[in-house]
Amino acid sequence: MTRRNFASRAAGPLLLGVPTLFLLALFVVPLASMVVLSFWRTENYHIVQDWNVGNYVTLATGGAYVTFLIRSLVMATVVSVVSVAVAWPVSYAIILYGGRYRLLFTLAFAVPFLTGEVLRVIALQGLLGPLGLINGVLMALGAAPLRFIMYTNVASAIGLVYLYLPIVVTVIYLSLLNFDARLIDAAKIFGASPLRAFFEVTWPLNLFGTLIGFALCFIPCLSATLAPRFLGGPNGTLYGMAMAQQFGESGTWALGAAMGVVLFLTSILAVLAIGMRVNLRRTGFTGFGRG
Amino acid sequence: MYITLDGVSRQYGSVWAIDRVTMGIARNEFVSLLGPSGSGKTTLLRIIAGLERPSQGRVLIDGVDVTELPPHKRGVAMVFQEFLLFPHRTVWENLAFPLRMLKLPAAEIEERVRWVVGILSLGGLEKRYPNQLSGGQQQRVALGRGLVGRPKALLLDEPLANLDRELRQEMEVEIRRHQTALGIPFIYVTHNQEEALSMSDRIAVVRRGRIEDFAARTEIYDRPKTAFIAQFVGRSNRFEGTADAGGNRLATRCGARLALPAPGLTPGSPALAFIKNEKLRLDAAGTGAASGPNRIACTVKDVILRGAYADYILAFGERELNASRPRSERSFLAGEPVLASFAPGDIDVFDEKGEQAA
Numbered sequence: 001m002t003r004r005n006f007a008s009r010a011a012g013p014l015l016l017g018v019p020t021l022f023l024l025a026l027f028v029v030p031l032a033s034m035v036v037l038s039f040w041r042t043e044n045y046h047i048v049q050d051w052n053v054g055n056y057v058t059l060a061t062g063g064a065y066v067t068f069l070i071r072s073l074v075m076a077t078v079v080s081v082v083s084v085a086v087a088w089p090v091s092y093a094i095i096l097y098g099g100r101y102r103l104l105f106t107l108a109f110a111v112p113f114l115t116g117e118v119l120r121v122i123a124l125q126g127l128l129g130p131l132g133l134i135n136g137v138l139m140a141l142g143a144a145p146l147r148f149i150m151y152t153n154v155a156s157a158i159g160l161v162y163l164y165l166p167i168v169v170t171v172i173y174l175s176l177l178n179f180d181a182r183l184i185d186a187a188k189i190f191g192a193s194p195l196r197a198f199f200e201v202t203w204p205l206n207l208f209g210t211l212i213g214f215a216l217c218f219i220p221c222l223s224a225t226l227a228p229r230f231l232g233g234p235n236g237t238l239y240g241m242a243m244a245q246q247f248g249e250s251g252t253w254a255l256g257a258a259m260g261v262v263l264f265l266t267s268i269l270a271v272l273a274i275g276m277r278v279n280l281r282r283t284g285f286t287g288f289g290r291g
Numbered sequence: 292m293y294i295t296l297d298g299v300s301r302q303y304g305s306v307w308a309i310d311r312v313t314m315g316i317a318r319n320e321f322v323s324l325l326g327p328s329g330s331g332k333t334t335l336l337r338i339i340a341g342l343e344r345p346s347q348g349r350v351l352i353d354g355v356d357v358t359e360l361p362p363h364k365r366g367v368a369m370v371f372q373e374f375l376l377f378p379h380r381t382v383w384e385n386l387a388f389p390l391r392m393l394k395l396p397a398a399e400i401e402e403r404v405r406w407v408v409g410i411l412s413l414g415g416l417e418k419r420y421p422n423q424l425s426g427g428q429q430q431r432v433a434l435g436r437g438l439v440g441r442p443k444a445l446l447l448d449e450p451l452a453n454l455d456r457e458l459r460q461e462m463e464v465e466i467r468r469h470q471t472a473l474g475i476p477f478i479y480v481t482h483n484q485e486e487a488l489s490m491s492d493r494i495a496v497v498r499r500g501r502i503e504d505f506a507a508r509t510e511i512y513d514r515p516k517t518a519f520i521a522q523f524v525g526r527s528n529r530f531e532g533t534a535d536a537g538g539n540r541l542a543t544r545c546g547a548r549l550a551l552p553a554p555g556l557t558p559g560s561p562a563l564a565f566i567k568n569e570k571l572r573l574d575a576a577g578t579g580a581a582s583g584p585n586r587i588a589c590t591v592k593d594v595i596l597r598g599a600y601a602d603y604i605l606a607f608g609e610r611e612l613n614a615s616r617p618r619s620e621r622s623f624l625a626g627e628p629v630l631a632s633f634a635p636g637d638i639d640v641f642d643e644k645g646e647q648a649a
Contacts (some may be wrong), residue, residue: 185342186375188362190440191392196363200388204379281420284378 031264038258045251055258065242069262072239075153076221079160083168083217084210086161091173095181106173109166121159121226128155128231151233159227164220168213175209208283211274219267239263293318293476294339294444299348301334301500308334309345310500316444316478321470323479323487323508326497327523332480335497336446339478341365352443363392368442372449374433376421382432383408383417389440407435410469427458438469445470447479451486463489484524488512496520518645521565527639528571528612530564540584541640545610550584552635556642563641570637571614573603575621576628585638587612587631591623605631 038055041048059065094105112120127133128149135145148154179202187197223240232238243263246256292315301309308331316322324332337343339350341362349358357365368389376385386407390400408414411431421429430450437445447466451459467490470477481487487494488508495505496519504516515521522529532543534556541549541562549564556562576588589607597615601622605612614631616622623629641647 180375182371182373182375183377185362186369186371186377187388189340189342189367189369190389190436191363193363194361196392201377282379 034257034260037254038261040254042252042254047253055255056262058255059258059262064237065239065259068237068239068242069266071153071237072222072224073266075157075160075224075238076218079157079164079221080168080214080218082157082161083165084172084214086165087168087172087213088210090169091176094173095176106170109169112162112166117163117226120163121230124159124162124227125230128158151231151236153232153236156224156228156232156236156238159231160221160224163224163227164217167216171213171216172206172209175206175213178209179205204282205284208278208280208285211278215271215274218270222267222270223263292316293320293353294478295349295351296335296339297349297351299335299338299345299350301331301338301343302346308500309338311348312500312502313348314495314502314505316476318476319474321467321477321479321490321492323481323491323494324497325481325484325487325494325524328482330497331500332482332497333448334500336369336448336478336480339444340367340369340446366443367446368437368440368444369446369448370433370437370450372452374421374429374453376429376432376436378421381418381420382413382424385421385432386413386435386439389436389442393440403439407439410438411435426454427462430454430458430462434466434469438473441473442475444476444478447477449481449483450479452481452483459486460489466490488524494524496523515565515639516647518563518565518641521639521641526568526613526615527565528568530566532562532564534558534560534562546608547587548584549638549640550635551638551640556640561643563643563645565639565641566633566637568602568613568615569600570633571612571631572633573614573616573620573623574630574632575623576630578630585633585635589629589631591625591627591629593625594623603629605629607631 037047039051039053041050041052041054094102098105115123125132129135130145130150134149138145149158183201183205184194184197187201188194192200223243224238225240225244228236228238228241232241239259240263243256243259246252246259294316296312296314299309299312300307310331312335324335326332334343338345339352341357341360341364345358349356351357352365352367377388380388383404386404387400390403395403408417411434413428413431413435416424416428416432421432424432430453433450437447450466451462454462463486466477466479470490477490479487479490488511491508493506494508494511496503496511498519503519504511506516511520512525515524521527530541530543530545530547530549532541532547532549534541536558537554538556538558539551539554541551541556541564543549543564587607589605589612591603592606592611593604595602595604596618598618600615600617603614603616603623605614612631639647
């Protein structure tokens, strides 16, 4: 075997192997340890290694954990739908009218990322809170303050949309950027009105990108901690927030680990549920190669 | 006329991409818009389609002023250079698309798609997606999608530019056959003169947003109206020279003397002449007078075999001449001295503005 031949043979395993090791070390191992921990117990801030399913029983029956999970699912769904609904016209407008400033517009959406999540949530608290900008101005004008944005689930939802909208805009923008807009011309020539052309061509061909945007918003929303904590009210506890408490104040790490496993499975199920409904061919996906 | 463009202009910024174009196209007619890239021919097609609005002028289709109508209300169809098939739809669904938009009953859609699958020999490919087809197959689907809705006119924007030569020639014959069978006008945009010549009834030569000439294909080829057309259509030998005192002879810069069929040049003025490669007759040197007008003694530099004919590259002093002769004639070898000659009627002469002079 020649040297070059060997190099080209080694390239495949090497290029695939390194990411595999990376995934194993940083993703699979921590996750596995989390699963193991979820079948142990914590007592007085100590981990007790006796195998049991008590944590899962607690999650299924005790307290408000099921409520938190359902509330989180509803919250994540609403936030993701709103984000997609806002991101679509914004991305579309950037593609259509952005001209040479397209990239600049897209980057501008990422600017809030530069400040960090805590700061962004605090800033929003300053906007929505009882003494915040909106209600402060309203009260100064002698009007009644808007109660539904003060420490409520609506406030949490606004916060989450604010946090994840840039991601959704970026993903949908990239999808539209790869979309051949001349297909719209073709649809129009063959008798489709502009609205019809959108639903026949533009929407299905960007559905895949839209769903990725949806998932990239939905999944972090499920485990969101900061926004509900600072913006949500007494009825605003979300699953992610409750989970964070297990690792913090309560010190019930094993229960927290079990919550993490449930969250992980829920996210996987959500992604699968979306994925099963999508026929990639119907989104113009061409990654199958020819034939 | 079935399709009429009346003083159509299109302005981009300060540039007139289309400048006062007026032309009429009959039902049953195959018309080519022939021009170099950037000449405005595609813009003209998009204006007829409604994808682009004229800044001035009117577009009429079948007697109706459609200038203000959006593309989906014009009833025309189009075949694009990049095919633009819907990638998320099968061949069958792509073909059914125009019919669904017409809201035809399912049975009729089925029948018409079957018809178009038949005439374009797409049988067996109905369930494939566009990216599973070869370039030629995609082209046929694009053509089928254009024909299936029985449009008022079919607009073709360089539809064969992405196909290889052999396939292109096959498709030329096929496209022409469908046009004849369907009896609707085809407006065909191309920069390829061979395509335009092989299919069209009439050719409009487009240059800088204007129609240089719009005439029968034989007219365009045999009697070019301007120097631009003579240069662009067919392959020719170009001569620059000065008219003599009688206005019917041309002394070229390269040393040849051309006798024109009729006087028409201003004596002493500069002029351009073109002689098509196939009009240059070749004889062995020494047969007849070597000097005199319309006779050029030169040497064969190279011979390029094209099958039925041969292209000769001839050396005449500093410059090269090109002659194209059938293989049935006597052939010459590289290095052989030959006498090139031509008839006065085969010279296309233009004055310095490029207008026809004789």
